[in-house]
Amino acid sequence: MKQNETTPKKPGFFSPRTMRYLPLVVIGLLIALFPVLTSNGYYQNMVIISLVIAIGAVGLNIITGFSGYPSLAQGAFLGVGAYTAAIGSINVGGSPFFWIPLAGLVAGFFAFLLGLLSLRTRGFSFAIITVSFLILVRIIAQNWPGLTNGPAGLTLPLPTWDRDFLNWPFHFALIVLLAISVYVAYRIRSTKFGVGLIAMREDEDKAGAVGINTPIYKMVGFICSAVFVGMAGAVYGYYLTFVDPIGMFGLLLSVQIILAVLLGGKSTIWGPVLGAFIIEPLNEFANNTLGGGNSRLVVFGGILVLVVLLLPQGIIPTVSKRITLYRERKQPGLTGSRIELCERPKPPRPEPSTEMVLEVRHLNKRFGGLQAVDDCSFGVPKGSITALIGPNGSGKTTVFNLITGMMTADSGEVYLEGKRIDHLPPWGRAHAGLGRTFQITRLFGEMTVLENLVAPLQEFTTGHLNHSAMSGEEAERAVELLGLVGMARYKDRPAATLSYGQRKLVELAQVLALEPRVVLLDEPAGGINPTLIERLGELIIELNASGKTFLIVEHNMPFVMGLCNPIRVLARGSTICEGSPEYVQQDQCVLDAYLGGDFVLEEKGASDA
Amino acid sequence: MSLLVQTVILGLLVGGVYALLASGLTVIFGVMRIINIAHGALMLFGAFITYTLWRHIGLDPFAGVVITMIVMYGIGWALYFVTVRPVRRAPVTTSVLLTFGLAFFLEGVMGFIWGNNAVASRPSYVESSFHLGSFYFPKGLLFACLLAILILVALQMVFSKTWLGRSIRASASSEDAARLVGVNIPMVAAVTFALGAASAGAGGAVISILGSFLPGMQILWITRMLSIVVLGGLGSVPGAVIAAVILGVGESLVATYVSPVWSPALSIVLIFVILVVRPQGLLGTKLREDVAQ
Numbered sequence: 035m036k037q038n039e040t041t042p043k044k045p046g047f048f049s050p051r052t053m054r055y056l057p058l059v060v061i062g063l064l065i066a067l068f069p070v071l072t073s074n075g076y077y078q079n080m081v082i083i084s085l086v087i088a089i090g091a092v093g094l095n096i097i098t099g100f101s102g103y104p105s106l107a108q109g110a111f112l113g114v115g116a117y118t119a120a121i122g123s124i125n126v127g128g129s130p131f132f133w134i135p136l137a138g139l140v141a142g143f144f145a146f147l148l149g150l151l152s153l154r155t156r157g158f159s160f161a162i163i164t165v166s167f168l169i170l171v172r173i174i175a176q177n178w179p180g181l182t183n184g185p186a187g188l189t190l191p192l193p194t195w196d197r198d199f200l201n202w203p204f205h206f207a208l209i210v211l212l213a214i215s216v217y218v219a220y221r222i223r224s225t226k227f228g229v230g231l232i233a234m235r236e237d238e239d240k241a242g243a244v245g246i247n248t249p250i251y252k253m254v255g256f257i258c259s260a261v262f263v264g265m266a267g268a269v270y271g272y273y274l275t276f277v278d279p280i281g282m283f284g285l286l287l288s289v290q291i292i293l294a295v296l297l298g299g300k301s302t303i304w305g306p307v308l309g310a311f312i313i314e315p316l317n318e319f320a321n322n323t324l325g326g327g328n329s330r331l332v333v334f335g336g337i338l339v340l341v342v343l344l345l346p347q348g349i350i351p352t353v354s355k356r357i358t359l360y361r362e363r364k365q366p367g368l369t370g371s372r373i374e375l376c377e378r379p380k381p382p383r384p385e386p387s388t389e390m391v392l393e394v395r396h397l398n399k400r401f402g403g404l405q406a407v408d409d410c411s412f413g414v415p416k417g418s419i420t421a422l423i424g425p426n427g428s429g430k431t432t433v434f435n436l437i438t439g440m441m442t443a444d445s446g447e448v449y450l451e452g453k454r455i456d457h458l459p460p461w462g463r464a465h466a467g468l469g470r471t472f473q474i475t476r477l478f479g480e481m482t483v484l485e486n487l488v489a490p491l492q493e494f495t496t497g498h499l500n501h502s503a504m505s506g507e508e509a510e511r512a513v514e515l516l517g518l519v520g521m522a523r524y525k526d527r528p529a530a531t532l533s534y535g536q537r538k539l540v541e542l543a544q545v546l547a548l549e550p551r552v553v554l555l556d557e558p559a560g561g562i563n564p565t566l567i568e569r570l571g572e573l574i575i576e577l578n579a580s581g582k583t584f585l586i587v588e589h590n591m592p593f594v595m596g597l598c599n600p601i602r603v604l605a606r607g608s609t610i611c612e613g614s615p616e617y618v619q620q621d622q623c624v625l626d627a628y629l630g631g632d633f634v635l636e637e638k639g640a641s642d643a
Numbered sequence: 644m645s646l647l648v649q650t651v652i653l654g655l656l657v658g659g660v661y662a663l664l665a666s667g668l669t670v671i672f673g674v675m676r677i678i679n680i681a682h683g684a685l686m687l688f689g690a691f692i693t694y695t696l697w698r699h700i701g702l703d704p705f706a707g708v709v710i711t712m713i714v715m716y717g718i719g720w721a722l723y724f725v726t727v728r729p730v731r732r733a734p735v736t737t738s739v740l741l742t743f744g745l746a747f748f749l750e751g752v753m754g755f756i757w758g759n760n761a762v763a764s765r766p767s768y769v770e771s772s773f774h775l776g777s778f779y780f781p782k783g784l785l786f787a788c789l790l791a792i793l794i795l796v797a798l799q800m801v802f803s804k805t806w807l808g809r810s811i812r813a814s815a816s817s818e819d820a821a822r823l824v825g826v827n828i829p830m831v832a833a834v835t836f837a838l839g840a841a842s843a844g845a846g847g848a849v850i851s852i853l854g855s856f857l858p859g860m861q862i863l864w865i866t867r868m869l870s871i872v873v874l875g876g877l878g879s880v881p882g883a884v885i886a887a888v889i890l891g892v893g894e895s896l897v898a899t900y901v902s903p904v905w906s907p908a909l910s911i912v913l914i915f916v917i918l919v920v921r922p923q924g925l926l927g928t929k930l931r932e933d934v935a936q
Contacts, residue, residue, distance in 0.1 A: 098736060102735070102736055103736075104735060104736040104739040104740060106680075106739070106743055150919075151915050151918055151919055152918065153919075154918070154919070154922045155918050155922050156735075157735035157736065157739070158672075158678050158739070158877065159918050159922060161678060161680075161735070162678065162869045162873060162914060162918075163914065163915070163918060165743075165865070165866060165869070166866050166869070166870070166910075166911040166914045166915070167911075168862075169862060169863065169866050169907070169911060170908060170911045170912075173904075173905075173907060173908050173911075174908075177902075177904045177905065235734075285747070286747065289743070289744065289747055292740060292743070292744075293744075296740065327759070328751040328754030328755050328858075329751065330751070331747045331748065331750050331751025331754065332751035332752060332755070333751075334744075334747065335744045335745065335746065335747030335748030335749070335750070335751060336748045337744075338740065338741070338743070338744025338747075338748075339726055339741055339744040339745055339748060342730065342740055342741040342744065343726065343729055343730070343741070346733075
C-alpha cells in the first residue's frame with residue numbers, strides 16, 4: 035500500500051495494478067451492503083458484531099500498534115459508550131444522533147483521564163492502569179444501581195422503523211464509523227503525528243530528544259483510540275436495546291479486540307479490520323458448536339498466546355513480506371558503498387566569536403554518594419567546534435544529559451542563546467535549538483531511514499501534528515540531509531539493518547533535521563573505522579563552515595586536537611582546564627587527571643633506591 | 644473503637660496472605676522485566692489443586708500446600724519454556740499481551756476441569772475462632788496467615804542464602820554481567836518463573852482455606868496483586884510485603900465502614916493514586932532504562 039503511494043506514475047483505472055485491488059473492493063462492497071443482499075438475521079448479526087470489533091481494533095491499533103503502549107481496556111470503552119447512550123436516552127431522552135457522538139466524547143474523556151494517570155509512566159504501568167480500568171468500570175456498573183441499575187442492566191428504547199429494515203440503520207451507522215476510523219488511522223500513519231507515535235514505540239527518550247512532545251502525543255493517540263469505539267458501543271447498545279455489566283464489560287471482548295489487531299497485523303491500516311472479520315466467526319463457532327463459556331476463554335486466550343508466539347507480525351505484514359521477497363528475488367541487494375574521501379579545498383573556518391551560544395553555570399548532579407557533576411561551568415562560543423574531554427567517569431555524558439534534559443540537575447543553570455532552558459523538558463530544549471547524538475546510536479530501528487529523518491520536530495504546534503510526513507517539503511529536506519552524509523541510497527531501509535557506522539551518519543543527519551543552534555555529539559568517532567572518522571571530521575568542518583556550532587565529547591585525541599578549538603577538560607565532575615589544543619596538552623592538571631597524579635616513573639624509582 | 648481494632652486485626656492477617664501472593668509477581672518482574680498477568684490464574688490453579696487433594700484424597704490443605712507447590716513449580720517451568728522464553732527479549736507489549744491471553748486460557752481450562760461453581764477447602768477445625776479479650780482471630784485466617792508467612796520466609800531464605808538465590812539476584816541487577824561471571828541465565832529465568840508459579844500456587848492453597856473461589860475471580864486477584872506490586876515498587880519484595888499489609892488493612896476498613904462490594908475497587912484506586920504521586924512505589928527505584936546512555 036505504501037509503495038503505491040510513493041510511485042510517481044499513477045496507474046490507469048483498468049491497469050493490472052489497479053485490478054489487483056478489485057477483489058478487495060468487491061469484498062468491501064459486499065460487507066458494506068450486506069443487509070441489502072441478505073435478510074438472514076443470523077449473518078446480519080455476525081457482520082454487525084464484526085464491525086463493532088473492527089472499530090475497536092482500528093482504534094486500539096493507534097495506541098498499541100503505532101505507539102506501543104499495551105492497552106488492555108479497549109472493551110471497557112465500548113461499554114462506556116453503550117452505557118452513556120443508555121443512561122442518556124433513558125434519563126434525558128432525545129435522539130441517537132445526539133447520544134452516539136456524545137458517547138464517543140465520554141469514551142474519549144475517560145481515555146484522557148487514564149492518559150493523565152499514566153503521564154509519568156511507561157509501558158508496564160500503562161498495562162496495569164488499563165487492566166485496572168477494565169475491572170473498575172465493571173465494579174461501578176454492578177454496584178452503582180442509581181446510575182446503571184446494577185446487574186439488572188438498562189433497557190433502551192426500541193427502534194421505531196419498519197421491521198423489514200430492522201438492522202439497516204445499525205449496520206450502516208457502523209459502516210460509516212468504521213470508514214471514518216480507518217481514515218483517521220490512515221491519516222495518522224501518514225502525518226508527523228504518526229511518525230512521532232512510532233518513534234515513541236521505538237525509543238521514547240530518544241523521541242523526546244528530537245523534539246517530540248511525548249506526553250501530548252501519547253494523550254492524543256490514546257483519545258483517538260477510544261472515541262470511535264465509544265461511538266460504536268453506543269450503536270451496539272441501541273442495536274441490542276439492552277446493556278448490562280456482563281454483556282458490555284465482558285473481559286473477553288478486550289481479548290478479542292486485541293486479538294483482531296495482532297492477528298490482522300498491528301501497525302497496519304487494514305490488519306485490524308481483517309482480524310475482526312476472522313475473530314467474530316470464530317466467536318460464533320465457539321459459542322454455538324463448542325458450547326460457549328469456558329471454550330470461548332480457552333479458544334481466545336489460547337489463540338492470543340499462539341499469535342504472539344507464532345505470528346507476531348500478523349497476517350498482512352507476513353503476507354506482504356513474502357510477496358516483496360518473491361518480487362525482489364532476482365534484484366541485487368544494496369551493498370555498502372565505499373566512502374569517498376575527495377580532496378576538497380578546506381573551507382575557511384569561521385573565527386569563533388567570544389559570544390557564548392551555550393552556557394552551563396554551576397551544574398550539580400549527585401547519584402547517591404557519587405557527585406557525578408560538581409559545580410561544572412563552561413561555555414560554547416558561537417561558531418566553534420568545542421570539545422569536552424576528560425577521563426572515563428569524569429561526568430561528560432552526565433553533563434550532556436543535564437544539558438539536553440534527559441536528567442534533571444540538582445542545581446545549576448543552562449543557557450542557550452542567553453535564554454535559560456534548564457526548566458524545559460527534553461523536547462522543549464530541542465525546540466529551543468539543542469540537538470544531540472548518543473554514545474551508542476539510538477535510531478528508531480523499525481522505521482525507515484527517511485522516517486527517522488522526518489520524525490524530529492523543530493517546534494510544536496497542534497497544526498504540526500497534521501503535516502504530511504513522507505511527502506512535501508519535510509521529506510525533500512530529509513533526502514537532502516541524507517545526501518549530505520552520503521546515506522541517501524538507504525532512505526527506504528529500516529534503520530536497524532544499517533551498520534554501526536552508517537547509523538552514526540544517519541543519527542547526525544537526524545539531529546541536523548532539527549536545525550539546531552548547537553549540535554552535541556557524544557563520542558562521534560567511537561567504534562567506527564578510520565576512514566569514516568576522517569569523513570566525519572570533514573563533515574563536521576563543512577557544517578561548521580556553514581555556521582553550525584558543535585560541542586563534542588570524544589576520546590580519540592588526534593581527532594579532537596585536529597578538529598576542535600577551544601577544548602574544555604572535565605575531571606571529577608568539574609572543568610579543570612580550558613583553552614586551545616596546544617595549551618590544554620601542556621597543562622599539568624590535565625596530564626595529572628588523565629595519567630593519575632602519582633604517575634611519575636622516575637621519582638618512584640628514585641625513592642626505591 | 645473495638646470495631647476499628649478488630650477490623651485492623653483482620654486486615655493485618657489478610658495482608659500477610661497478600662504478601663505471599665504478590666512476592667512471586669514482583670520477583671518475576673525484578674528478574675525478567677515481565678509483568679505476569681496470568682499470576683492470578685496460576686494462584687487459582689494452586690487453590691484448585693489443594694481443593695482436589697483435600698476433597699478427593701482427604702489431604703489436609705495445610706499439608707497439601709507442599710504437593711501444590713511442587714505441581715505448580717512444574718507447571719511454571721513448562722509454561723516458561725513453552726510461552727515466556729520465546730518473548731524474553733521482545734518489547735513490553737508482547738509479554739503483556741501474551742500473559743493476558745494466558746490468564747484467560749487458564750481460566751477456561753480451570754472451568755473445564757473444576758467447573759464454574761464456587762468451592763473452598765475448609766477443614767472443620769478452621770471454622771471457629773480464638774478469642775483474646777473482646778477480639779477474635781478466625782482460626783482459618785490465622786493459620787492461613789502463619790502458613791503464608793512461613794512460605795514467604797522460606798522463599799526469602801532461598802533468595803538470600805543459596806547460590807541459586809544469588810544468581811537470581813545477580814541476573815536481576817544485571818543480566819549481562821551475571822552471564823559474564825558464569826550464571827546460566829536461561830536456567831535462572833526458568834527457575835525464577837517456576838518459583839513464582841510455585842509461590843502463586845502456595846498463595847492459592849492459602850486462599851482456598853480462607854473462603855470460596857471460582858475460576859472467574861482470576862482477574863480480580865491479579866488487579867489486587869498488581870496494586871500491591873505497584874504500591875511496593877516494581878521488583879521490590881520488602882516493598883510488596885509492606886504494601887500487602889497496607890492493602891489488607893485498607894480493604895478490611897472499606898469492607899467494614901463502606902461496603903464489602905467496594906473493597907475490590909480500593910486496590911484499583913490505589914494503583915491510580917500511586918502511579919500519579921509516586922510511580923516508583925514505596926521502595927522501588929526508577930528503572931535504569933529510563934536514564935539515557
